[in-house]
Amino acid sequence: MDSLVGFVGKNYVLMxxxxxxxxxxxxxxxDFDKLxxxxxxKILAKSGEIGDGNQFCNLIIRNVSLYRINNETELxxxxxxxxxxxxLATAIRKNPYSVNLLLGGYDKKDQxxxxxxxxxLGSSKKINYGAQGYAALFVGSILDRFWKEDLDFEDGLELxxxxxxxxxxxxxxxxxxxLIKMINSDGIAVVEKVMINSKKKNEIEEEN
Amino acid sequence: MFTLGSVLDNELxxxxxxxxxxxxxxxxxxxxxxIEKPFEFAQSIIGLEKDLQENENQLMxxxxxxxxxxxxxxxxxxxxxxxLAFIYEKGTVIAVDSRATSGQYIASQSVQKVVPINxxxxxxxxxxxxxxxxxxxxxGRICNLYELRNNETISVAAASKLLNNILYxxxxxxxxxxxxxxxxxxxxxQLYYIDSDGSRLKxxxxxxxxxxxxxxxxLDAGYRWDLSKEEALDLGRRAICAATFKDSYSGGTIKVYHxxxxxxxxxxxxxxxxxWYEYEKKEKKEKK
Numbered sequence: 173m174d175s176l177v178g179f180v181g182k183n184y185v186l187m188x189x190x191x192x193x194x195x196x197x198x199x200x201x202x203d204f205d206k207l208x209x210x211x212x213x214k215i216l217a218k219s220g221e222i223g224d225g226n227q228f229c230n231l232i233i234r235n236v237s238l239y240r241i242n243n244e245t246e247l248x249x250x251x252x253x254x255x256x257x258x259x260l261a262t263a264i265r266k267n268p269y270s271v272n273l274l275l276g277g278y279d280k281k282d283q284x285x286x287x288x289x290x291x292x293l294g295s296s297k298k299i300n301y302g303a304q305g306y307a308a309l310f311v312g313s314i315l316d317r318f319w320k321e322d323l324d325f326e327d328g329l330e331l332x333x334x335x336x337x338x339x340x341x342x343x344x345x346x347x348x349x350x351l352i353k354m355i356n357s358d359g360i361a362v363v364e365k366v367m368i369n370s371k372k373k374n375e376i377e378e379e380n
Numbered sequence: 381m382f383t384l385g386s387v388l389d390n391e392l393x394x395x396x397x398x399x400x401x402x403x404x405x406x407x408x409x410x411x412x413x414x415i416e417k418p419f420e421f422a423q424s425i426i427g428l429e430k431d432l433q434e435n436e437n438q439l440m441x442x443x444x445x446x447x448x449x450x451x452x453x454x455x456x457x458x459x460x461x462x463x464l465a466f467i468y469e470k471g472t473v474i475a476v477d478s479r480a481t482s483g484q485y486i487a488s489q490s491v492q493k494v495v496p497i498n499x500x501x502x503x504x505x506x507x508x509x510x511x512x513x514x515x516x517x518x519x520g521r522i523c524n525l526y527e528l529r530n531n532e533t534i535s536v537a538a539a540s541k542l543l544n545n546i547l548y549x550x551x552x553x554x555x556x557x558x559x560x561x562x563x564x565x566x567x568x569x570q571l572y573y574i575d576s577d578g579s580r581l582k583x584x585x586x587x588x589x590x591x592x593x594x595x596x597x598x599l600d601a602g603y604r605w606d607l608s609k610e611e612a613l614d615l616g617r618r619a620i621c622a623a624t625f626k627d628s629y630s631g632g633t634i635k636v637y638h639x640x641x642x643x644x645x646x647x648x649x650x651x652x653x654x655x656w657y658e659y660e661k662k663e664k665k666e667k668k
Contacts, residue, residue: 193581198593200573201583223578227548267552 173345174206174219175307177335178274178287179315180300182322184356185276185285186332186363189217190307190339190347202349210236212359214249214277216256219304220270220292228269232256249277253288253296261294268292272304278355285355303335310342311335325354329363340368419552460629462591463493463504464599464619465562467569467584468607471640472562474502475616477591477624477652478632480509489632498523499643501536501563506588507556507576515557519543536563540572540580548578558588564639591623591630598622613638613647621659624652 178187193204207217208229216232218225232255236247247255253275263269273290289297289304301315302308314335323331329352336350352363412418460481465474476493479486493505495516503519505512522542526534540561547557557576564570573581573588585603587595598619607615617636624630634655636647 193579195575195579198596200586201581204581221577221579222581223544223548223551223575226544226580227578 173343174305175339175343175347175350176206176217176219176274176304177307177311177315177332177339178217178276178302179319179323179328179331180276180285180287181328182324183278183283183285184325184328184354185215185278185287186328186352186354187215187217187274187276187287188332188336188350188352189219191349191351191365192347193222199346205351207351207353208233209360210252210275210277211240211246213246213280213355214252214275215353215355215360217274217276217304219272224269225271228259228271229273231259248279248281249275249286249288250298252277253290253298256290257294257296260290260292264292264294274302274304276355278357280357283357306343306345307335307339310338314338333366333368336366337368461493461506461589462587462595462620462623462627462630463506463560463589464587464592464595464616465504465560465571465585466599466603466612466616467562467571468603468612469605470569470607470609470612471564471638472569472571473612473616474504474560474562474637474639475620476504476635477620477630478635479624479630481629486631491632494635494637496520496644497539497561497563498527498534500533500565500639501539501561502637502639502644504560504562504588506558511555511557511576512559515543515546516559518546519561533565535565535567536561536570536572537567537582539563540574543574544578544580547574547576551576551578560586560588562639564641564643569639587619587623589623589630591620591627594623594626595619609638617648617650617655618659621652621655625656 175190176187178185187207189206191203191205192199193201206219207215210216210233216229218229232252235255236252240246256273256275260269270292272292275288275290276285278285287299287302289299289302301319303311318331318334332352340348348369349365349367351365354361354363413421415421461477461479463476465472474494478489478491478493480488480491491509495503495505495513497503497516497520501523503516505516519539519542523534523539543559543561547555555576557574559574561572561574562570571583571586573579573583573586584605585599587599599615602615613636617634620634624634631652634650634652638645638647
């Protein structure tokens, strides 16, 4: 089961996803990237069926590129969220895509980051912090307690690791490896590829 | 505009249309039975657990028990097989068993579970034999046409993506395909896992089928990128052997293939039951 976490900080958006891809009880791939870049300043974090996720995210990414080519202007995060929601909503009663998404983006116009929660049923909501999958059960309360407006990057990263540590500790399905990405005015950057081992007190190993 | 290019293109298209199913795939139209509601028909005859639960409410089925409906299902998806493939420094190794089962009955011990796509790409078969054989053979046709039209060999990534897109368009129709596309192209040895659910994953090793957990055990324990060719072939053979020993739906003969920059080659074809005891004998000799 996929775990995705995201929140907005001071001029950045931090997103993390686990890196497992599997089929029923088996893990097929341990380094699967679920945070796909829509363009230079937006990330779509996908969870749900692998095939639907791949195809749907490809659809959104290519259409956003097409818009940029046709109109020589980049779409804002809000527009992409609305477009994505519409695609999900029109498909739900015909050929549903079983994907749940977190869309994070940084808009140069507003100099602000934003995060949207999108559901396979076609719901969409602008949020400051949130999660998809089983992680949402554990991480929701941590973010309610500790998230503040305009967190610095260091504080934000520490909060994210706190969330991921909780996911690794309490989720019975093994998810140790997470990929953390950040979006700010410079674009998308991979912050860390962490492997968490909560049995060792407060120890998080960094990969590469 | 009738330029030479467009005339040739039209020529090629007209010969392609002679194959009655070719146009449907190339223009991305689904091939469906010529009845009023093909999707409902497909759903009613496949024995998928989730769909049987949905049919619970339909008037036609409300008096029948779930077990009866399961027996009525004409098409059942089996993944009784073990196939594996992995890439390493010198190329790709593919190892498969050759048993086909139909419920508790062994239908065949000599099934070809590896289908050649072209001279440097192989596809493995798991799930529905008919589905896999047809779609892999079709993939071979598409790759051949690609190479003729573009005057360059098709990459493994592109070939796997073509198959993925076709299977994705049929994703709720009850196909059962768990195939691995393995090959060697300009990027080196490549391996993709393609599913009838529409997933496409790239990794350095995969095992598919009912015996795959057993094969994964041996494979994960012995896999390294810098294996020698003999070690790699032996690892693949031993992993399938372990799976056939534990899984009753896998067996027959163990076939091992190798792909490198010169293309694919069939390495060996051993009886699964005999191989296990040969390994035992060898180890007893080494202990002495």
